[in-house]
Amino acid sequence: MGTRLPRRLAPGPTAGGRARGRPAVRRRPVTGRVARLARAHLGRRGGFLLLVGLGEVVWGFQFRFDPAPNPRGLTLLTEVAPLRAWAWLWVVSGLLAALAACVRSRGDWLGFAAALTPPMMWLAAYLTAACSGEYPRGLWLAAYYSATHVGVCLWASATPEHAPPPRPGPTASAAREGTAG
Numbered sequence: 001m002g003t004r005l006p007r008r009l010a011p012g013p014t015a016g017g018r019a020r021g022r023p024a025v026r027r028r029p030v031t032g033r034v035a036r037l038a039r040a041h042l043g044r045r046g047g048f049l050l051l052v053g054l055g056e057v058v059w060g061f062q063f064r065f066d067p068a069p070n071p072r073g074l075t076l077l078t079e080v081a082p083l084r085a086w087a088w089l090w091v092v093s094g095l096l097a098a099l100a101a102c103v104r105s106r107g108d109w110l111g112f113a114a115a116l117t118p119p120m121m122w123l124a125a126y127l128t129a130a131c132s133g134e135y136p137r138g139l140w141l142a143a144y145y146s147a148t149h150v151g152v153c154l155w156a157s158a159t160p161e162h163a164p165p166p167r168p169g170p171t172a173s174a175a176r177e178g179t180a181g
Contacts, residue, residue, distance in 0.1 A: 046101040048156045049111045053098030056118060060090025073135035076125040090118045104161075112157040119149030 042050060063069050064087035071078045077086055093114040100111020123145040130138035 042101055043104075043161045044159065045108055045156065045161055046103075048101075049097045049108060049115065050101035052115045052153065052156075053094040053096070053101065053111070056090050056094030056097065056115065058094075060087045060092075060094060060118075063087035063090065073129040073138040073141060074122070074125045075134060076128045077121065086121075089121065093118050106161075109157070112153060116150060116153050119145045119153070123150060 039047065063083050069083045069087075071083050074083065074086075077083070096114035097111040100108045100114065103111070123142050126135070126138035126145065127142040128138075129135035130142060
């Protein structure tokens with residue numbers, strides 16, 4: 001019993017740009033299929049967690065492998081451990097957030113908590129340094145962390161996975177005439 005080989009096509013394309021004997025089939029790029037599958041599996045909240053988690057991993061490796069990370073304004077943290085040790089907080093939290101991206105909505109709370117932990121620590125350190133007068137620029141960095149990292153994470157965690165469709169309202173012509181529908 002032999003294996004069936006596919007029917008051989010005549011060599012070279014025809015005038016239509018497709019192989020002889022086959023109808024034209026529009027194929028989507030593989031990356032588009034992968035992106036659609038990932039979006040369908042992850043959803044909005046999972047996509048956010050994956051993006052933030054990978055960003056935190058990269059940020060943590062930056063602290064870990066930088067020859068001389070700048071500890072200005074982070075005295076509250078560096079009194080406990082060096083910045084290279086705190087880098088692992090970013091890496092582990094980012095990995096937890098990225099893993100939680102695969103969990104269905106409302107079961108992903110651990111990922112959001114993990115994603116919030118490192119920026120909250122940096123926010124507290126910069127705010128403490130600014131209030132003590134040690135690093136006045138820390139106030140601006142604390143505002144940055146609270147708006148971009150913490151604020152966006154809190155907003156995304158409160159966003160439902162699938163928003164309900166908008167309610168149908170009166171049409172523009174019916175609204176002008178004073179009648180609905």
